[in-house]
Amino acid sequence: MLPFIRSDLAKLTAYTPHPGGTSGEPVQSDIAIDRLDTNESPFDLPNELKEKLVWTYQQVIENNRYPDGGHAALKSAIAEYVNESAVSLVAQASSLSITPANISIGNGSDELIRSILIATCLRGEGSILVAVPTFSMYGILAETLGIPVVKVDRHENNFEIDLEAAQKAIEQTQNPPIRVVFVVHPNSPTANALTPKELDWLRSLPEQILIVIDEAYFEFSKTTLVGELQQRPNWILLRTLSKAFRLAAHRVGYSIAHPELIAALEKVRLPYNLPTFSQAAALVAITHRQLLLASIPQILAERDELINSLTENSALKIWSSSANFIYLRLTDSDNNLNEQKLSHLVQQLKAQGTLVRHISGGLRITVGSSEENKRTLQRLQAALNN
Numbered sequence: 001m002l003p004f005i006r007s008d009l010a011k012l013t014a015y016t017p018h019p020g021g022t023s024g025e026p027v028q029s030d031i032a033i034d035r036l037d038t039n040e041s042p043f044d045l046p047n048e049l050k051e052k053l054v055w056t057y058q059q060v061i062e063n064n065r066y067p068d069g070g071h072a073a074l075k076s077a078i079a080e081y082v083n084e085s086a087v088s089l090v091a092q093a094s095s096l097s098i099t100p101a102n103i104s105i106g107n108g109s110d111e112l113i114r115s116i117l118i119a120t121c122l123r124g125e126g127s128i129l130v131a132v133p134t135f136s137m138y139g140i141l142a143e144t145l146g147i148p149v150v151k152v153d154r155h156e157n158n159f160e161i162d163l164e165a166a167q168k169a170i171e172q173t174q175n176p177p178i179r180v181v182f183v184v185h186p187n188s189p190t191a192n193a194l195t196p197k198e199l200d201w202l203r204s205l206p207e208q209i210l211i212v213i214d215e216a217y218f219e220f221s222k223t224t225l226v227g228e229l230q231q232r233p234n235w236i237l238l239r240t241l242s243k244a245f246r247l248a249a250h251r252v253g254y255s256i257a258h259p260e261l262i263a264a265l266e267k268v269r270l271p272y273n274l275p276t277f278s279q280a281a282a283l284v285a286i287t288h289r290q291l292l293l294a295s296i297p298q299i300l301a302e303r304d305e306l307i308n309s310l311t312e313n314s315a316l317k318i319w320s321s322s323a324n325f326i327y328l329r330l331t332d333s334d335n336n337l338n339e340q341k342l343s344h345l346v347q348q349l350k351a352q353g354t355l356v357r358h359i360s361g362g363l364r365i366t367v368g369s370s371e372e373n374k375r376t377l378q379r380l381q382a383a384l385n386n
């Protein structure tokens with residue numbers, strides 16, 4: 001270890017981004033790979049939008065100039081989208097009026113997670129609470145900043161948070177106390193939305209604790225807590241353009257919260273965090289949301305078909321999903337054996353060209369195109385049968 005590197009970093013390993021991986025043979029290159037391990041949309045931008053972006057790149061973007069560091073145009077477009085998309089979902093929607101002052105934009109929501117941690121817990125001032133299994137970035141980013149991560153479990157049957165354990169953790173964690181609670185709505189990798197009971201618990205927490213509600217899969221779940229933000233200055237929502245908006249390549253995420261909280265995040269973000277072309281792509285995507293989000297019903301129908309077909313296989317336990325991915329485990333009760341079997345299963349799928357995510361004792365599989373999902377079914381059934 002280099003002598004000038006922080007000693008606690010020695011224990012950490014770098015996140016292995018897609019499509020890397022530490023185990024198994026490289027995928028054969030002569031077959032098409034179904035990348036169903038990172039919950040992206042299976043559909044690239046339509047050509048007409050790509051052409052608009054080509055034109056923007058050629059005619060508008062000045063490569064020698066810094067990006068717009070204030071994100072003004074994009075914030076307005078996002079605010080409009082947030083208000084519009086809440087109309088049919090939120091009881092208070094008529095009085096809902098999210099403005100650019102309620103929005104901060106990040107280089108992916110990953111950057112926003114890091115900004116939240118910097119603005120709240122750094123200098124030994126706070127720990128974070130997560131309920132596992134959940135999105136790994138909260139814990140990973142906290143650890144790189146030396147912020148303690150308190151973990152509680154979820155109930156095995158439906159992956160609801162063990163609220164008793166969570167409450168106890170909040171009451172008993174000191175030096176530093178829990179300052180931020182991270183939840184995903186619906187959760188990854190388990191695809192369940194927050195229940196009324198979980199929501200009541202979140203509402204019961206004191207205002208000294210920041211509640212981060214990650215709505216990365218909002219367009220699939222069609223459920224949002226944006227209607228409650230007005231009354232809750234200690235809540236922040238995270239959204240991303242990496243999933244339903246088909247823009248993972250461009251790294252754009254946004255947060256919605258009380259203007260004072262947004263101002264704190266803006267203080268700690270890098271001034272030019274969002275490249276000009278990413279801003280242009282995000283603006284095109286948000287402006288043409290009707291066209292892009294038209295793919296959602298198909299993905300949801302494909303998801304339900306996948307779940308129905310896999311439910312017939314008695315070797316699998318499969319949960320319902322409020323997102324664009326499914327989560328399953330093996331029904332066999334021997335956990336050690338199951339882990340081996342799952343690893344083998346993942347390798348078999350990979351050898352045939354389907355990448356899935358082996359996580360928390362199960363498999364998370366993204367809903368892909370119709371052809372991809374057919375192959376997923378065939379390959380999974382075949383692998384389970386031998």
Ligand SMILES: *Cc1c(COP(=O)(O)O)cnc(C)c1O
Binds near residue numbers: 107251
């Ligand atoms: C995919 C995902 C994100 C998106 O992260 P970006 O950095 O915006 O790509 C955020 N939260 C969860 C839970 C996710 O699954």
